[in-house]
Amino acid sequence: MTEFLQHLVNGVSLGTIYALIALGYTMVYGVLKLINFAHGDVYMVGAFMGYYLAGFWRLGGAASAGGGATPGSVVRAFLITAASMVVCGFLGYVIERFAYRPLRDRPRLTALITAIGVSFLLEFGFQLNFRGSNFPPGPTPRIFPTLFEGHDTGWLSALGVNLYTTDLLTLGVAILLMVLLQWIVYRTKFGTAMRAVSFDHQVAGLMGIPVNRIISWTFVLGSALAAAAGILFAVTRPRIDPLMGLMFGLKAFVAAVLGGIGSVPGAMVGGMVLGLSEEFVAGYLLSSYRDAIAFGILILVLVLRPSGLFGRTTVEKV
């Protein structure tokens, strides 16, 4: 029982991160029908931004090269996260403006290949290192500073389960962001415009909706969420490197497909299901089958229910 509950806690903690990244995939797909493969790398950039900002503000142990560290605080952690979300939001805007917008009316495959190109640009751009320089970071992993000290809440210690404040905070922030997103998409004018663009951007344009601006903001939102995910993940698992978004981004994509790509609640549920199933497979069956399970799920979903758990089945009209 203890083991089961602990796996549950671990799985949810992992699943929230998948869900946050999956939201970005799903929003962009919903609006543009484009799978933005660079999204996982925006997540990586988010984590690195947190690292650099923390170093700039002399926070935590690792960033300030061992000495002179001040203990982290929730307020500063929040500020760093917010700043990183702004930077990545801007990065998302730049990517859309210069890589995807010029290709919007080309065949969809062109944009997809460009997405892969942008992904490589970020991954390998960050792996460059001019001797001794701090940025770009180069291929050596960096250790993410302790933004705030996590400790055991002790709430579940009677059951022998360790529940960390960091896990709770991650979950709390993630749920908050998701609710906020749901509100934006379904309760605001911007959200209505976004959904209109996702139906047909040409017609939406004719109705007076500023299509370019809506699409830009979609990228900004998704990228900001990825940045938040990057930092939340790095706080508990403090190793960051330029390739960290590769596998993680792919898995989040699986989560988005599982939930039904284009659906916001679907991305959340998909992320949770993926995190939990990975955790239980690694815990109860074979730990090395961890990645296999993610892609096994992708294949099963594509075979059995291509539109995902929450996706609408669309009939191709001839």
Place this chain on the structure above:
Amino acid sequence: MRFLRVVAAAALVLAIGCSKKESSEILIGHVASLTGSEATFGQSTDNGIKLAFEELNKAGGVKGKKLVLKTLDDQGKPEEAQVAATRLIVNDKVTLIIGEVASSRSLAMGPVAEKNKVPMISTASTNPKVTLDQQGNTLKYVFRVCFIDPFQGTVMAKFARENMKISKVAVLRDVGNAYSVGLADFFEDTFKKMGGEIVTDQSFKAGDQDFKAQLTKIRETNPEAIYVPAYYTDVGLISRQVRELGMKVPLMGGDGWDSEELYKISQGALNGSFFSNHYTTESPDERVKSFIEKYKAAYGSVPDALAALGYDAALVAADAMNRAKDLSGPAIADALAATKDFKAVTGNITLNEQHNAVKSAVVIAIDNNAGKYAATVSP
């Protein structure tokens, strides 16, 4: 692609013309992970080699020629290590090649050295297969200056049974890593033979960030210690997650733990843990003391075992080149194979038939977030 690059490089060299003039320098290649997850391995080794070359050159070099080092970075990737070795041999025509630390990368380089008849000295690859071919015959041109994992696994198993007096150990290994898999197997074999029990054997892949699933599983089996034969970045992360899950048991490991980074990442989570290593900085031996002094003067830090092994590899190479009748690959290889009782920092090096150094190992205890000498185990 990579093959094409190699072919192109080879063609270029041919085009320029192989004018192998009699020079006053001996070019030695070094393949190292200067960046990547095991960056300190490559950097320390490179520092060690440079220090040795400086001394050797000051003393007149080898056969009156100066030693020149050319180091290529492999970013900690086996395929890059192979390309780097090929480049050094084909392009730069090095006389001898030093490297790598990690077994997976030395395994990728070995066949290149063998095919081109250029001697290669691995500094710290402990997997037994490094100096052997597929059939288990010794490669003529591949050597190492460290002990091998059947011994290293025994060291830790013995230490666990006799000094720590524990009988239930869980193992967590890196499945994609020849070093980790080999060491875990040898440890388990000996530990079981000595009456211990392996309660569970879990695995992860290098680069994984989240180990809690495996560790939760391990926690259920109530081990008295967890054996994690992996490299320092992974071990640092694992140790923190072990403590987050409320486990207080010590961790045990091998020479892959030896890096200053380990303590920075683990932030005290490894206190009370043990790992086997090639040498200790606390040794009263004069050779060790003077090496540490020189290294500190040159680089301002205490040399880890990788630096010491890099230094030793360079000295062993110079010794063999001095004894060799000429500086051709086969002659140097013969001289290397005959290395006997060479007085090095990490112990006296005698290369056996499999080209392995037979030396004693030390066990390092981690206390107060720093390594302290705990015991010496002889073969």
